[in-house]
Amino acid sequence: MTSLYEILEVETTATPSEIKKAYRKLALRYHPDKVTEEDREFAESKFKEISHAYEILIDEGKKEHYDTYGTTDQNGGAPGDFAGNPFDNFYGGGAGGEYGADDFYNFFNNMNGGGPSHSRQRPPNKTEDAEIDVEVTLEDLFKGKVIRTTSTRNIICTHCKGSGAKKSAVLKKCGVCEGEGHVRKIRRVGPGLVTQEYVTCSTCEGTGSIYRTKDRCKKCTGTKVIEETKILEFDIVKGSKSGDTIVLPKESDQFPGKETGDVKLTFTCKDHAVFTRKGDDLYAKFKIPLFDALCGFSQVVVKHLDGRGIKISTPPGKVIRPGDYIKIKNEGMPVKDAPKSWFGGSGAKRGDLYIEVDIEFPRDNWYLEKNDILKMKNLLPNELQSKHDIKKQTIDGDSLPEANIDTITEFTIAKADALPDYAEDKPAPEYNDDHYHEDAYGSAQPECQQQ
Template sequence: MADNTLYEILGVTRGASDSEIKKSYHKLAKEYHPDKNADHGDKFKEISFAYEVLSTPEKRETYDRYGLQGLKEGGGGGGGFPGDMFGDIFGGLFGGMGGGFGGMGGPFGGMGGMGGRRRGPRRGEDTFHQLRVTLEDLYNGKTSKLQLKKTVICKKCHGQGGKAGAMQTCQSCRGRGVKVTMRQIGPGMMQQLQSVCPSCHGEGETINDKDRCKECKGKKVSDETKILEVHVDKGMKDGQKIPFRGEGDQMPNVEAGDVIIVLEAKEHDTFERKGNDLTCSYTIGLTEALCGFNFTVKQLDGRDLVIKSPPGKVIKPGDVKVVYGEGMPMYRNPYEKGNLFIKFDVKFPENSFAVEGNLKKLEKLLPPRPKIEIPVGEDVEEVNLTDIDPTRGGASNSNAYDEDSDDDNDGQGPRVQCAHQ
């Protein structure tokens, strides 16, 4: 069952937006601030903690996947909370399981108070890998196996590089891993240069060749192939991150970082995704546009959607119609879906597609022409309407129609459009 504790503390739903969470937090923080009532101190800590988790995308992702227990066990992405906050709040939310977060035992331990610096092992860098997925994968969900190479603590020497006591502090850099040199760049001006120690290669320690571990050659780590099962949930999006906590490269005295899988969605031949909606285009003929049609669209789960339009329902070029509930499933709520929008193009028949007699019959079926009164007199002249010849320059070029800028009007007054009566 999903853990909604932090959402309930802030009084919002699980699908609340960032702005809703922020608005609720400010309201509750103002109400329960200790400056107003000292008895509200614990409640204010809970509210602050809930907001810290839910307003940070990575921590919210972890909490939504693994709940409070996942945060307690170090799934929160490397800390970022004061130790006393974890001790107090987890003690309440977990029913007395908060011990170890305030001290140095847990992954969040050793952090004194607000603004206190974290003691203990430093945290390694996160590793990012892209996983290409199709729109079908994001619609239906998918489990992929991803093979990765990572460094792990050498199992033979347990990360010591050799037998016990063989590793010695580098005498060249005195264990700092870097060498500092000074050089003169001008009269009375010196420049300090810092470079990786060539003796220990930045490790700060050295070991004799004869004492090195035969397995890792004194490097303390070895390479290992890891296969991760990546669960792509229904409704996930392009660029969404799937974290694997603590699966990053291992180093002695360093807390392993995370492996973060970033989804990369391929373009689809039929559909384009916009949020939770799907869009596509479809071309129909003039007969279908006027007299109705049936056609099928292959949905991303393999179903054939029969799209119908009744006779007499006119579809104009550029019309957009919707099929409700046939868009993408919503992330973490896959039974709810967005909508499918279809934009129609209408293909008109070629010139002289019917003889004159049939055209007259067709005209009787169509709405009547608008009545146009043709003026008479010496100032009336008939002209020919022809297709544009791209080889001819000047005003006959199609660009003359497309370019509709007032800057080209030379102050001769507003442009005039064709009038319809």
């Protein structure tokens, strides 16, 4: 990298007056207002370069720091023009001793996510990824869907091939980055500890070359890119889950010297009015009267995501109890990327469908005549079937004193969600150790507060 003394065309032993004289001479030569229009862009770059060199070398403190460490970064504390390891200057390249410069460098580089020493190379130069967020329905994820969208992006100019200049233009090496397209910066990672990183040169935009204004490409006007409009297609596979992302590689903006980024579409599923998805299974609710729960029913319970009606027929005498689910195998969501069968099929594995049955009991005083209760009592079992329950709930009459039985006729039905809150049902509070002390036997005791 060119030194500041070379930029000002002076020796390292130059006095302040010699540095001023050299700066005035070069500033007059490369001042943007003193050159023609076609040379102005190059002159601006050169003028910034010599102004920066003059600012450092004319300041006694900054000059001393630069002469000692070779960098203009006052926060660095280590050379800026090193080949790779900034700790070489502190530890003499690691010769001798239990730990050397490379040990310290690798430790701090790994701490910042660097990895082994080869990670010190300049990071990949890539354009930004384009991200799209869309909402889809559960039907879309069940049947699959293709989303098409119009994309307008920058592509490398087809006329100048990304140079930004005419074919006859004479390109000059960028004086700021010395034609490398990037510049090194020193970043402080701790007291007296630094690391280096590469950033794109803002003068040449990473190309390493500059040219005169009049030599700009007429098609892209020197921007090196032109707009392209196309239709992008994103294929949502059957069984995809909410939050999945589809990536179209290298469909983002292009720029000379940079790897093209990707276009990423992330889709989220809207809430469904009937179904709830859990993994690859589907859940739905269906309410039936007590009669159907006891005697069986045959009815369409849901309209599936593909438009089919799902009809359930329970055999007579099959009792559906509160809390029961009716499980229908292979009627859930398609399993994404299911393995293909041995016979060449595409694999049609699907989750299951669970119908949560909600039983509606009759209202109070549902009977028309008292005889209806007798009929129902004759039809339905009116004794417990478990001998264990019978024994547990049977109270021997001989154990009760005579006339010591209370008959309760006035009561209310309490719902589970309306029960009182009890202290023993709540989690124990977490106490601060400062409020407790141990007694002589080691058990924690609350300290008494002053009254």
